[in-house]
Amino acid sequence: MKEDVYYRILLVNNQKDDIVSLRHVISSNFPVSIDAALSQKEAMVLIDYHAYDLIFIKIYNHDESGIKLIEYIQASFLNSSVPTILITSNEFKLSSLPDGVNQETVDFIPLPIQQNELLRVLRLYFKTIKREQQYKVRLQEEQKVKHAMEVELAKSQENFKNIVDKSTAAILIVDNDGIIQFSNQAGELLFMREQDGLVGHQFGNIFGFEERTEMDIIRSNGEVGVGEVATINTEWKGKPAKLILINDITKHKRLQENLMEAMKRALDSDRLKTAFLANMSHEIRTPLNGVIGFSQLLDSSDLDQERKHFYVKSIISCGNYLLDIINDIIDIAQIESDQLVISKSKFDLVAMVNEIYEIYKINDKVVSKNLEITLEYPKVNTMVIHSDPFRVRQIILNLLSNAVKFTESGKVSFGFEWRGNNIQFFVKDTGRGIPQSEFDNVFNRFQQLEAPKNALNEGNGLGLSISRSLVHLLDGTIWLESEVGVGTTFYFTLPAIHNDVGPMPEEQHSKVSKVKASFKNKKILVVEDEENNFYFIQAVIRDFDTIIYWAKDGEEAVDIAMKEDIDLILMDMKLPLKSGYDAVKEIRTKKPQIPIIAQTAYAMSNDKDKVMAAGCNDYIAKPINVNELMDKMNTFLN
Amino acid sequence: MKPEVELRLYIIEKSASYFDTVSKLYILLDTELDNHYKLDVIDILKNPELTVEEGILASPTLVRVKPLPSKRIVGRILAKNLIDELELKESE
Numbered sequence: 001m002k003e004d005v006y007y008r009i010l011l012v013n014n015q016k017d018d019i020v021s022l023r024h025v026i027s028s029n030f031p032v033s034i035d036a037a038l039s040q041k042e043a044m045v046l047i048d049y050h051a052y053d054l055i056f057i058k059i060y061n062h063d064e065s066g067i068k069l070i071e072y073i074q075a076s077f078l079n080s081s082v083p084t085i086l087i088t089s090n091e092f093k094l095s096s097l098p099d100g101v102n103q104e105t106v107d108f109i110p111l112p113i114q115q116n117e118l119l120r121v122l123r124l125y126f127k128t129i130k131r132e133q134q135y136k137v138r139l140q141e142e143q144k145v146k147h148a149m150e151v152e153l154a155k156s157q158e159n160f161k162n163i164v165d166k167s168t169a170a171i172l173i174v175d176n177d178g179i180i181q182f183s184n185q186a187g188e189l190l191f192m193r194e195q196d197g198l199v200g201h202q203f204g205n206i207f208g209f210e211e212r213t214e215m216d217i218i219r220s221n222g223e224v225g226v227g228e229v230a231t232i233n234t235e236w237k238g239k240p241a242k243l244i245l246i247n248d249i250t251k252h253k254r255l256q257e258n259l260m261e262a263m264k265r266a267l268d269s270d271r272l273k274t275a276f277l278a279n280m281s282h283e284i285r286t287p288l289n290g291v292i293g294f295s296q297l298l299d300s301s302d303l304d305q306e307r308k309h310f311y312v313k314s315i316i317s318c319g320n321y322l323l324d325i326i327n328d329i330i331d332i333a334q335i336e337s338d339q340l341v342i343s344k345s346k347f348d349l350v351a352m353v354n355e356i357y358e359i360y361k362i363n364d365k366v367v368s369k370n371l372e373i374t375l376e377y378p379k380v381n382t383m384v385i386h387s388d389p390f391r392v393r394q395i396i397l398n399l400l401s402n403a404v405k406f407t408e409s410g411k412v413s414f415g416f417e418w419r420g421n422n423i424q425f426f427v428k429d430t431g432r433g434i435p436q437s438e439f440d441n442v443f444n445r446f447q448q449l450e451a452p453k454n455a456l457n458e459g460n461g462l463g464l465s466i467s468r469s470l471v472h473l474l475d476g477t478i479w480l481e482s483e484v485g486v487g488t489t490f491y492f493t494l495p496a497i498h499n500d501v502g503p504m505p506e507e508q509h510s511k512v513s514k515v516k517a518s519f520k521n522k523k524i525l526v527v528e529d530e531e532n533n534f535y536f537i538q539a540v541i542r543d544f545d546t547i548i549y550w551a552k553d554g555e556e557a558v559d560i561a562m563k564e565d566i567d568l569i570l571m572d573m574k575l576p577l578k579s580g581y582d583a584v585k586e587i588r589t590k591k592p593q594i595p596i597i598a599q600t601a602y603a604m605s606n607d608k609d610k611v612m613a614a615g616c617n618d619y620i621a622k623p624i625n626v627n628e629l630m631d632k633m634n635t636f637l638n
Numbered sequence: 639m640k641p642e643v644e645l646r647l648y649i650i651e652k653s654a655s656y657f658d659t660v661s662k663l664y665i666l667l668d669t670e671l672d673n674h675y676k677l678d679v680i681d682i683l684k685n686p687e688l689t690v691e692e693g694i695l696a697s698p699t700l701v702r703v704k705p706l707p708s709k710r711i712v713g714r715i716l717a718k719n720l721i722d723e724l725e726l727k728e729s730e
Contacts, residue, residue, distance in 0.1 A: 204712030222686030
């Protein structure tokens with residue numbers, strides 16, 4: 001919509017005719033809107049309410065009211081700077097206006113009014129007014145632009161303020177005296193100084209950080225973190241300062257460090273495993289060479305009894321040693337892969353420790369070193385506990401073996417006592433002792449193996465590691481006390497609730513009793529697919545005038561069992577074609593009363609359960625212990 | 639003769655740059671100040687309370703304890719001429 005440009009004029013004249021003629025002249029030449037006032041009073045009202053572009057006043061000489069009107073106009077709100085043209089007589093002079101009147105906006109036209117003169121004056125004034133109006137419009141537009149820019153600037157500042165406030169990176173301004181002049185919230189958080197803030201604190205003058213670098217930062221609780229720092233030169237309140245940005249990378253760094261450590265440990269572990277394998281292979285080869293070597297020597301025909309006896313003893317000794325190593329390795333493998341199964345049952349602890357005592361009393365090393373062996377336990381005849389007897393025995397034997405090994409002279413004592421809800425075992429020696437710094441390493445199998453082999457650490461070094469794992473699997477704890485030059489005591493506990501300790505169960509795991517061999521004419525069926533194993537058993541029981549039947553597989557076994565009147569079956573459970581289990585089941589259906597002893601390759605506890613569940617009466621572990629076999633055969637044949 | 643210059647270095651002993659920083663600092667101080675200085679090296683990890691109390695915010699921080707007023711520089715303290723920076727020598 002185009003606004004009409006027009007000028008607003010006020011005519012103040014007490015002559016109505018004058019007003020009419022003036023109105024006519026002006027409006028026919030210019031776009032105007034004219035108000036008229038016949039008296040001062042009228043004029044004042046109009047001046048109060050309208051803003052004019054031009055005011056004409058008819059004024060008489062020495063006319064005080066006219067002057068007053070001019071003053072009124074200049075004091076008004078709407079018209080204070082409006083050009084005021086006085087229509088007056090010739091004698092009028094601007095200088096006659098009082099001092100208070102601003103002469104800048106006052107002009108005059110003398111009477112009588114010349115029309116041309118009037119028009120000229122009007123034209124001049126309107127041009128000026130137009131220019132002023134245009135100027136005002138431009139000014140307004142400039143104001144708008146300025147305002148828009150201010151708004152944008154304010155918004156931009158708000159954005160930056162938010163960025164600084166919400167930034168997760170610490171943002172600080174430090175002046176050249178090292179004093180912190182500004183910090184954002186993240187900064188206070190980084191140094192853990194939200195309470196007092198950081199402003200005013202001394203940071204220090206910062207050097208050499210123009211590029212990104214890492215710096216250790218210290219929090220208010222003494223914690224040390226790592227920051228990624230960038231510094232930029234800037235100004236703060238007119239003085240040079242440094243803008244510092246810090247990213248807290250403590251977690252990153254720690255993660256990195258942990259990763260490096262884990263890698264190192266993995267590599268170490270790898271290296272140790274290789275050492276373990278190399279060592280183990282040596283451990284196995286040595287006794288094996290012994291067995292093969294001495295066996296070859298035995299084959300010679302011209303040997304005296306003493307020599308033969310010596311070779312045989314050596315072979316047995318090497319064989320047993322080999323067996324120990326292999327058992328240990330299997331134990332370790334099972335423990336590592338969480339496959340070791342604990343099989344708990346009730347057994348007499350008193351009987352067990354006594355048995356172990358008897359064994360050790362006559363142990364070679366004990367005898368040769370003249371060691372005193374003692375056994376201590378609470379004054380009871382029996383103590384039945386619920387645990388895994390095989391493993392408990394293994395642990396005690398392990399610890400005793402070590403004690404005897406490392407004690408050159410003096411005493412080895414062992415036993416147990418009640419400590420609250422636990423049974424606490426001990427094995428004490430007067431050996432060379434272990435320094436405190438080695439306590440943690442003592443149970444590590446790998447540690448021992450890296451040391452060079454010498455008399456001081458003979459043996460495969462796996463015993464303690466296995467013992468510890470077993471103790472833990474039995475819900476116990478194991479530890480040691482030692483003093484170099486005095487001796488060492490190993491302790492381990494087993495949880496045993498008093499209620500578990502009850503009367504001796506029916507079956508006894510008693511000491512190995514003498515064999516009353518009376519197998520004469522008994523019919524024994526040996527089911528075994530491997531020749532060597534069969535020949536061994538045959539050799540063992542041949543002297544007793546038994547009648548031996550040999551089945552090489554399950555089918556044969558069932559056949560013979562059905563046809564003959566068998567007194568005892570020795571069944572190898574791992575057979576070709578029909579398995580031992582199937583054979584046993586089948587035999588049981590027709591002949592339930594034949595005693596069957598299962599042969600298992602390794603006395604794993606689940607094997608035991610399996611063979612008993614299949615219908616066997618007992619089991620014996622391979623390699624077969626002669627005495628044990630005799631014992632069991634005695635049980636079933638007599 | 640009592641040294642007029644007293645300095646305190648707050649640093650983490652087990653950091654990689656510890657040895658380098660401390661030894662170079664001693665060399666610089668010995669060269670420039672002869673024997674007229676006292677330097678205390680404080681391990682931040684072993685003295686956390688003191689470190690926090692002094693308002694030390696980063697490692698390493700070298701503090702000029704004497705002459706007063708106290709001044710501080712942080713970071714690669716050997717990167718510039720710290721003798722001038724900390725105004726350790728009296729100007730002739």
